[in-house]
Each structure stands twice: as structure tokens, then as C-alpha cells.
Amino acid sequence: MTADPEHEAVAPAPATKAARHALIAQILAKERVRSQAELRDALAARGVSTTQATLSRDLVELRATKVRFTGGTQVYAIPEAGAPGQVKMHQGSGGDASLAEHTTARLARWCADLLVTAEWAGNQLVLRTPAGAAQLLASAVDDSMLPGVLGCVGGDDTLLVVTRDEEVAARLAGHLLALADPTARA
Known part of the structure; x- marks a missing residue:
């Protein structure tokens, strides 16, 4: 090709x-x-x-x-x-669409209810959830079709999100943590 x-x-x-x-x-x-x-x-x-x-x-x-x-x-x-x-x-x-434009209500809800931590290394983002909840968050990430996200894999309490580059991983971590912040939900 x-x-x-x-x-x-x-x-x-x-x-x-x-x-x-x-x-x-x-x-x-x-x-x-x-x-x-x-x-x-x-x-x-x-x-x-x-x-x-x-x-x-x-x-x-x-x-x-x-x-x-x-x-x-x-x-x-x-x-x-x-x-x-x-x-x-x-x-x-x-790929200039903002993360907020792609954030579904489902992703926002699962981040608020399930996201414990979000850390990145290079283009990879590791999200932690309570035991048994990673698949729910993984499905919400996939359904949101977030710009720069190549895919994700959910285990029991850990989700690996692979992005196009480190900048996307850092922005995504910040965005998802902001969705999980209870003070931001007034």
C-alpha cells in the first residue's frame, strides 16, 4: 500500500x-x-x-x-x-476537536464514579478503578471516540489507554481527572 x-x-x-x-x-x-x-x-x-x-x-x-x-x-x-x-x-x-466535545455523559459519569488515579508514561495512560470496574470505564473511553486515542485495554482494576503521543496522554489524564473531581460537579 x-x-x-x-x-x-x-x-x-x-x-x-x-x-x-x-x-x-x-x-x-x-x-x-x-x-x-x-x-x-x-x-x-x-x-x-x-x-x-x-x-x-x-x-x-x-x-x-x-x-x-x-x-x-x-x-x-x-x-x-x-x-x-x-x-x-x-x-x-x-484532530483539533477538543476532548470536551467528545466526552459523553457516560464517560463523565464513570470517571466521577470509578476513576481512582490517572498516570501516564510516554504515550500510554494507566487508569486505576475499584476492583471489577475497569471494563466499564474502558467501554466508556472507547465509545467516546476521543481524539488521539488509539485504543484501550481494561483488566480488573486497571485500564491501559494508548494515545498518539505523550502530549495527548497528558491532556487526557488531566481531562479525565477533572471529570472525576467531585468539587467540579457543583
């Missing part, structure tokens, strides 16, 4: 339906896609070839709908996992 300066670098993905769905969700979260043809082109630019019929089924399975964007343009969007019917609007490809 050759590098395309218009699209950010992505790791090679397996040619599975789940990987294709994840890539479609990623594209729709970052780009204004007005048609299935544009989506097929975006997938092809990332090395994924698909038929129109398969892409149409994928969009139905992902519950993608067209929503009206600024200026009246209709673009595809996918509902957030934790909030039926809500969709994450395109925030630009530069």
Missing part, C-alpha cells in the same frame, strides 16, 4: 468484515462522506476493495444514516455505541 498524504497512516488490517466495519466507522468519524461512491474511494485509498452491494449492507449493519451537516450538506454518520440514535459529527481531519 502506498502512502497517500491526504489520509493519515493506518496499520495494515486483516481483510475481514469486522476490520472493514472498523475502517468505515473511522472514515465516517473523520471525513464528510456524502455518497457510497465517496466511501468506496476512501476505502480503496486505504487498500480495501469492496462492491457497492457489500458496502450498502455494511452501512445498514453499522446503522449509518445521512445527517444534515453545516451548510445543508448531507453526510453519512454512525450512531455512538453507548447512545442509541446519537451520532458523532465530523470534527475535521486535523
Whole structure:
């Protein structure tokens, strides 16, 4: 796969339906896609070839709908996992959307109820929760689609969040700790 300066670098993905769905969700979260043809082109630019019929089924399975964007343009969007019917609007490809814009009510609630500590080293952030609660917080982090977060893994009482760089990890730690601060919830 050759590098395309218009699209950010992505790791090679397996040619599975789940990987294709994840890539479609990623594209729709970052780009204004007005048609299935544009989506097929975006997938092809990332090395994924698909038929129109398969892409149409994928969009139905992902519950993608067209929503009206600024200026009246209709673009595809996918509902957030934790909030039926809500969709994450395109925030630009530069990753300049603030953490607050991506913070769901669910993430704020779980941080307030469960987050014990947040420490980072390099691009990795380690979050601690009470025993048995890390999966709840991990799910809320994933559903929020926070800018700069590559993924997270939750254990029993520890959650590892991997970010694009140390700056993102530091900002995210501060943001999540602020959500957990009971004095901030007046």
C-alpha cells in the first residue's frame, strides 16, 4: 500500500468484515462522506476493495444514516455505541476537536464514579478503578471516540489507554481527572 498524504497512516488490517466495519466507522468519524461512491474511494485509498452491494449492507449493519451537516450538506454518520440514535459529527481531519466535545455523559459519569488515579508514561495512560470496574470505564473511553486515542485495554482494576503521543496522554489524564473531581460537579 502506498502512502497517500491526504489520509493519515493506518496499520495494515486483516481483510475481514469486522476490520472493514472498523475502517468505515473511522472514515465516517473523520471525513464528510456524502455518497457510497465517496466511501468506496476512501476505502480503496486505504487498500480495501469492496462492491457497492457489500458496502450498502455494511452501512445498514453499522446503522449509518445521512445527517444534515453545516451548510445543508448531507453526510453519512454512525450512531455512538453507548447512545442509541446519537451520532458523532465530523470534527475535521486535523484532530483539533477538543476532548470536551467528545466526552459523553457516560464517560463523565464513570470517571466521577470509578476513576481512582490517572498516570501516564510516554504515550500510554494507566487508569486505576475499584476492583471489577475497569471494563466499564474502558467501554466508556472507547465509545467516546476521543481524539488521539488509539485504543484501550481494561483488566480488573486497571485500564491501559494508548494515545498518539505523550502530549495527548497528558491532556487526557488531566481531562479525565477533572471529570472525576467531585468539587467540579457543583
